[in-house]
Amino acid sequence: MMEPASLPPAAVAHVARASYGKLVAYLSARTRDVAKAEDALAQAFLEALNRWPKSGVPESPEAWLLTVARRQLVDHNRRVLTAERGRDHLLLLAEELDDKPRDIPDERLSLMFACAHPAIDVRMRAPLILQTVLGFDAATIAQAFLVSPTTMSQRLVRAKAKIKDAGIPFRIPDRDELPERLDAVLAAVYAAFSAGWADPLGVDVQRKGLADEAIWLARLIVELLPKEPEALGLLALLLHLDARRLARRDEAGHFVPLMEQDPARWQAPLIEEADGLLREASRHYCIGRYQLEAAIQSAHAIRRRTGRADWTALERLYDRLFDLTHSPVVALNRAVVIAELRGAPAGLAALDAIAEDKRLADYQPYWAARAELKARLSDKAAANDAYLRAIGLESDPAVRNFLEERRRRALS
Incomplete structure (x- = not known):
């Protein structure tokens, strides 16, 4: 447990953010209500911010947050219990009474594909993933998709209601259903990486670790769909960009634009892996956005050998x-x-x-x-x-x- 005296609010926020998507996915799968899961988790985060600086971070922060959020949901269901909510209430209550420690399953990929369901407005699939799985606020998402924060906020509320009203299942879809949902999932992973990419030194608590998390998700999708060229292209793109992470600031922390970066500071193993993925994607003869963007980065990376893009x-x-x-x-x-x-x-x-x-x-x-x-x-x-x-x-x-x-x- 981290000592309370050395625990600034930013550290508490980072611990909470790191668990956000995993816990929302877990709670949403059980309540079938993303908005309620988010509200309960927000209350758990608030309680953590109030208590952890005084008592220290618990040994298992995720389990602590889950327990508080689940109690919030149980209390809410008691107040508004109806016949259709009875099953979910009993499930939550049973989990609350079972105090045996256990690992929390990572169901983020299932939630991502639920958010990409055909019943969801195609414009809102990637933004919905960014908010539910990665905890982005509406204003940040709006900036990424070049719309107003008010418009984005209203659309997100409607999209979450659609998941509940349409009874969309929280599962990785069958293989024949995957292609129609994949674009939104890839777009959300790319947007998450871009948000982390904007903080190369990892000093922004809200963005810290997002680039690494996005690469992890991209690798998971490639494992799921090893012959999907756009999944391969996205992972290649992220690795090409990540290879230059350390070169984007000099030793004094000053920004260094791409064309002024020292190629010797680029990470050759990541570039080689990215180019290998791009070659594998090209064998499927179906060129898409992420393969083209990865090829653009490869055309810049050639400067390592030729001295010129x-x-x-x-x-x-x-x-x-x-x-x-x-x-x-x-x-x-x-x-x-x-x-x-x-x-x-x-x-x-x-x-x-x-x-x-x-x-x-x-x-x-x-x-x-x-x-x-x-x-x-x-x-x-x-x-x-x-x-x-x-x-x-x-x-x-x-x-x-x-x-x-x-x-x-x-x-x-």
């Missing part, structure tokens, strides 16, 4: 990816590649072509790219405006400092 391959890959996704973020990255191949004017023209897309209005990388290209063209006023916009949109202090330094350099 394969910009020609990158343009072709981004063209194919845009044809597949029509994503403004893909168009933005393509514009950056065009600037490297054909110069800043061509890159800026590609940026101008997507400037009216409202989804980019508050997207920091768009303004950072625009600032960089304006600076290359010696348009100091426009570069300054774009850098200020990017700095205002960035939450990471290291990236803000990097952008501020670039802004000063552009104005000198």
